[in-house]
Amino acid sequence: MLIVQKFGGTSVGDLDRIQNVANRVSETKKNGNDVVVVVSAMSGETNKLIAYAEHFSKTPEKAEIDMLLSSGERVTASLLAIALTAMGHDAISMTGRRAGIVTDNSHTKARIEVINPAAMNSALKEGKIIVVAGFQGISLDGNVTTLGRGGSDLSAVAIAGAIGADLCEIYTDVSGIYTTDPRIEPKARKLNSISYDEMLELSSLGAKVLHSRSVELAKKLNVNLVTRTSFSNEEGTLITKEENIMEKPLVSGIALDKNQARVSLMGVKDRPGIASDIFTKLANKNVNIDMIIQNKAHDDEANIDFTVPVTDLNDAKEIVDMFIKSGEVKDASFNEKICKVSIVGVGMKSHTGVAAKAFSTMAAENININMISTSEIKVSMVIDEKYAELAVRSLHNAYELDK
Amino acid sequence: MLIVQKFGGTSVGDLDRIQNVANRVSETKKNGNDVVVVVSAMSGETNKLIAYAEHFSKTPEKAEIDMLLSSGERVTASLLAIALTAMGHDAISMTGRRAGIVTDNSHTKARIEVINPAAMNSALKEGKIIVVAGFQGISLDGNVTTLGRGGSDLSAVAIAGAIGADLCEIYTDVSGIYTTDPRIEPKARKLNSISYDEMLELSSLGAKVLHSRSVELAKKLNVNLVTRTSFSNEEGTLITKEENIMEKPLVSGIALDKNQARVSLMGVKDRPGIASDIFTKLANKNVNIDMIIQNKAHDDEANIDFTVPVTDLNDAKEIVDMFIKSGEVKDASFNEKICKVSIVGVGMKSHTGVAAKAFSTMAAENININMISTSEIKVSMVIDEKYAELAVRSLHNAYELDK
Numbered sequence: 001m002l003i004v005q006k007f008g009g010t011s012v013g014d015l016d017r018i019q020n021v022a023n024r025v026s027e028t029k030k031n032g033n034d035v036v037v038v039v040s041a042m043s044g045e046t047n048k049l050i051a052y053a054e055h056f057s058k059t060p061e062k063a064e065i066d067m068l069l070s071s072g073e074r075v076t077a078s079l080l081a082i083a084l085t086a087m088g089h090d091a092i093s094m095t096g097r098r099a100g101i102v103t104d105n106s107h108t109k110a111r112i113e114v115i116n117p118a119a120m121n122s123a124l125k126e127g128k129i130i131v132v133a134g135f136q137g138i139s140l141d142g143n144v145t146t147l148g149r150g151g152s153d154l155s156a157v158a159i160a161g162a163i164g165a166d167l168c169e170i171y172t173d174v175s176g177i178y179t180t181d182p183r184i185e186p187k188a189r190k191l192n193s194i195s196y197d198e199m200l201e202l203s204s205l206g207a208k209v210l211h212s213r214s215v216e217l218a219k220k221l222n223v224n225l226v227t228r229t230s231f232s233n234e235e236g237t238l239i240t241k242e243e244n245i246m247e248k249p250l251v252s253g254i255a256l257d258k259n260q261a262r263v264s265l266m267g268v269k270d271r272p273g274i275a276s277d278i279f280t281k282l283a284n285k286n287v288n289i290d291m292i293i294q295n296k297a298h299d300d301e302a303n304i305d306f307t308v309p310v311t312d313l314n315d316a317k318e319i320v321d322m323f324i325k326s327g328e329v330k331d332a333s334f335n336e337k338i339c340k341v342s343i344v345g346v347g348m349k350s351h352t353g354v355a356a357k358a359f360s361t362m363a364a365e366n367i368n369i370n371m372i373s374t375s376e377i378k379v380s381m382v383i384d385e386k387y388a389e390l391a392v393r394s395l396h397n398a399y400e401l402d403k
Numbered sequence: 404m405l406i407v408q409k410f411g412g413t414s415v416g417d418l419d420r421i422q423n424v425a426n427r428v429s430e431t432k433k434n435g436n437d438v439v440v441v442v443s444a445m446s447g448e449t450n451k452l453i454a455y456a457e458h459f460s461k462t463p464e465k466a467e468i469d470m471l472l473s474s475g476e477r478v479t480a481s482l483l484a485i486a487l488t489a490m491g492h493d494a495i496s497m498t499g500r501r502a503g504i505v506t507d508n509s510h511t512k513a514r515i516e517v518i519n520p521a522a523m524n525s526a527l528k529e530g531k532i533i534v535v536a537g538f539q540g541i542s543l544d545g546n547v548t549t550l551g552r553g554g555s556d557l558s559a560v561a562i563a564g565a566i567g568a569d570l571c572e573i574y575t576d577v578s579g580i581y582t583t584d585p586r587i588e589p590k591a592r593k594l595n596s597i598s599y600d601e602m603l604e605l606s607s608l609g610a611k612v613l614h615s616r617s618v619e620l621a622k623k624l625n626v627n628l629v630t631r632t633s634f635s636n637e638e639g640t641l642i643t644k645e646e647n648i649m650e651k652p653l654v655s656g657i658a659l660d661k662n663q664a665r666v667s668l669m670g671v672k673d674r675p676g677i678a679s680d681i682f683t684k685l686a687n688k689n690v691n692i693d694m695i696i697q698n699k700a701h702d703d704e705a706n707i708d709f710t711v712p713v714t715d716l717n718d719a720k721e722i723v724d725m726f727i728k729s730g731e732v733k734d735a736s737f738n739e740k741i742c743k744v745s746i747v748g749v750g751m752k753s754h755t756g757v758a759a760k761a762f763s764t765m766a767a768e769n770i771n772i773n774m775i776s777t778s779e780i781k782v783s784m785v786i787d788e789k790y791a792e793l794a795v796r797s798l799h800n801a802y803e804l805d806k
Contacts (some may be wrong), residue, residue: 015458022459052482055418056425057489066486067496068481071474078471079455085467086460093470098545119545142501142522 001166006156009043011230038134038156041072062107073133091129096136103137109148115162150211161221176237179401180254187402193238217314241260244282251345267330287312319327339388361398404569412446414633441537441559444475448531473627476536485577493531499539512551518565553614564624574633581638582804583657590805596641597690652729654748654802670733742791764801
């Protein structure tokens, strides 16, 4: 097999851990696989460099930040190549540029345009283990760029796609994807496999293992992604296309998002375009709207409820105040003490009754549902924050996710 | 003027010192000059990275060492660019590759093949201050290389040549070139200017301010080199071509080299080619021969004396032992308690009596001269090590170098 293995900052946090990573890569190679390794900077390194930059400027140039930060992954990559060579392997490190990762010009959050895998392919043909400095690329006009949050994962997925790898393993300090947060429900079970779409719902719903950009790219490039831990040999979770998953459970997992707030607008003037006005102004201020409910209160007035991330609440309040001052909205209330519980599963597509079971489970626990939104593979409910853990455990039990 | 300024590791050793460098560069720019800055890694950084590499391997791959070490200069370059931007300048950092520095493939001691200054020239045209990561380049086949000892000085000189700079200033912790080591002769005087050839003699003779590779390159490219300190505004020493130096002193400086040992071969068989045999074998073992004296003892025997660096003495002994065993050399003695004192000056070319004054000065101090060698601009004498400082002070006085 041709395998891409990506190791994050904590996995390469010190020299002993780099040796551990070398041992794992060595094992994979000895088992007859070809291996491309993608590494992050040693943990702490990036923050140190950012602190250095901020010593000189609160707003350092983004191109300079890219130049600065991209040094961290180079150090890890060359050290790992040296460790592998010392173990008798033929290993070579590559910068993002050398690996052929070409990006656009958006410094500190560049998008990969294309990967030219010629150098990697010829090194693989010679039987070499390649260690690529993750998180970085080079723009078409020759400047060093970095890929932003989750950038090394993105490098790994993009490389796996470009060289046609059978597997792309993302090593973190978490052993895989669980049916729900094990800190809330100790009976949570690690999933063997999950579809891209389910993973996208889960990661956008607050499961932090993988950045959704990486999952989206894996889906687009049809890369089999595995997330697992570098601290044990425990098997991880395979994220793949739906067709590859043999038994499709009705529900794969329960996600909880506590970082939502509810905004309730009362007495909204019922003129054409008023909702559009409000939400355009919110979008212009980069306020991220999730769920929206509108219902008529009187003939010429409506109530509109929506949820926003807690971090966007102040911006939302400013916009709402404008509409109250102009008289188009009578009053508003804001509630941070809510949470969103979501049920995710591709099986929902072909089964009815999944949402109904969620509602009856909530009813049985006397939990009031404030808002509901659904998609083909997801049911989300907004409830009082104090019921968050109870709701997760009840749903986990109702759908028998511990089995 | 177009000025290249190079700052070594101690000059950029911490964030405050980088700010000092930024202040100096800013001043130079504000005085109406265009500036390209070349920086080394922060002092200590390179040694830390080498220690990391040696944790994994006593003989790390040279290509990996280049990948590893080249990260250090990138950090300094981007930090300095950030500091300059924060001061209101338009500054940009460049890697060796971005600056167009193309080298051969000799990792860890690459030679610069060519510089493509297109990117630098266009940034200069836009009025930008360019900060180049020194010590590094890129090979024709796209791998990161480093230039070996004195590499950042070399980067600076090569860049100055490629962009046609009026001046290349090398900032160190020493304020310039002195008539002799001020720790030996407190009356030593800093030179305002010195020719390339004199500087080459002085640096090969143990004056450590500049690596001779950089002086050779400056001579070849006709770059006006200034060595000065970054810790004060004191003027430095200009190293330039002989024609540019107005008043040519008879003697510019006295150099002292204590790291020499003398090898005396007695009763060497006087057959044709014997000296060639001995010195070829020494050369094959990379023993660096400096001075050689041969004189006939008997009709069929000669004595040969030569000097080698103390570090090469053991290798020399091995070769000599071979010739003693074969019977072609009767006996040998080795003396580490010698030193070499040299008088350097372009004025010697047109003046007689310089060497004679050296010999009479030694005689007046009752110092015995063991060996002598001369070039157009240099007289070197091997004497007992215990007279080293006395000889330097006497010669400094005899040639009135304190005036």
